[in-house]
Ligand code: AMP
């Protein structure tokens with residue numbers, strides 16, 4: 001399996017530190033509102049990467065944090081006149097609901113920044129002791145220039161950064177030794193949550209939490225660190241500086257970054273106000289459609305959100321769901337073992353799976369993996385029919401459902417349909433026939449048939465039975 005590593009700017013063969021195991025850290029959201037579909041992109045694409053690695057037999061320890069202490073959370077709390085904790089707890093619960101609806105698996109651990117303050121104070125103390133950090137008036141800064149490899153992830157040169165950062169000198173941070181130094185701990189302001197520390201009553205800077213949580217739950221050296229590409233600089237660059245100066249070993253071996261979800265070719269973001277929440281999209285679509293939309297592009301490419309692409313994703317997903325439903329229907333009537341002809345055909349299934357794996361092995365190319373699934377759908381639609389044996393139909397269905405499951409796509413609907421819903425559809429079909437809308441009438445008959453409901457037109461009216 002090859003992955004593109006932002007650190008080396010190359011696709012590299014993935015070799016985990018411990019054979020058969022993967023340690024993976026994904027930066028999670030700051031919880032002060034409902035998540036938008038831009039935030040959903042890293043959740044979906046890295047969940048898919050995790051599922052694929054599990055499919056390949058790796059045991060994946062997947063850690064993703066919630067940033068629950070931050071200026072924006074405090075601002076929202078003040079706006080509503082409630083505590084910061086109330087805000088963060090509310091939006092963590094909402095975020096978890098969205099994740100479940102997008103079929104994003106819960107992480108092995110979802111640590112919260114506010115629960116890890118002790119570990120952060122320890123790491124900051126360690127950095128001060130080693131000379132990588134210093135305190136001025138209750139604030140602790142990281143001494144950026146002391147870490148010789150600073151800039152290696154974002155491929156930035158320290159002197160370019162310095163000239164770009166000159167403006168910082170006039171923003172009240174002139175107590176820093178160097179404009180490039182960043183905050184590890186800051187003293188509290190009136191009305192802010194705070195914790196005691198050797199330097200001041202205050203709270204941590206943003207970057208330190210991920211260094212601490214990754215170390216605590218995965219160890220000082222991890223396999224994969226991931227997040228959106230806006231995190232490369234300064235967040236991930238700073239995480240590397242903190243972790244490597246403290247631990248003395250390389251932090252993460254592979255750095256994976258997803259491209260932006262754009263709207264009208266601009267990054268979707270809360271600050272620009274050009275966003276849709278996952279919740280809003282969920283009112284219009286099953287969130288499996290959003291997942292399908294995200295997987296239709298490579299995770300590193302920019303992806304432009306549009307109603308047309310969502311409709312196309314909806315249709316694509318429906319094609320797969322219909323194929324599975326049709327296979328289920330055929331299974332209801334099929335019997336017997338593989339015929340000779342089927343024994344030859346069934347070998348093609350390995351080919352579809354190999355194509356799927358080959359795409360995913362190439363830096364998680366989900367777009368090509370989805371194409372392999374569509375080839376399998378075409379195969380199912382053309383090679384399986386009423387005469388097929390149970391063994392054959394089952395094998396085709398299992399292969400299709402398995403590959404969709406690796407992408408986290410739920411394609412097997414609960415086929416249970418209530419009697420009253422059946423009656424309603426039959427009524428609608430009768431009305432359609434009366435209006436000579438035979439297309440709709442047929443659609444309803446097919447829809448019911450796919451759910452295993454057989455209709456019979458009799459003199460007394462329409463009768464139905466479950467197959
Ligand atoms: P935030 O809550 O802003 O820290 O973002 C949480 C995660 O969502 C980070 O990995 C961001 O990089 C990612 N993210 C935010 N906006 C977008 C976007 N428009 N497209 C893709 N990823 C995004």
Ligand code: ZN
Pocket residue numbers: 026027028210235239
């Ligand atoms: Zn982080």
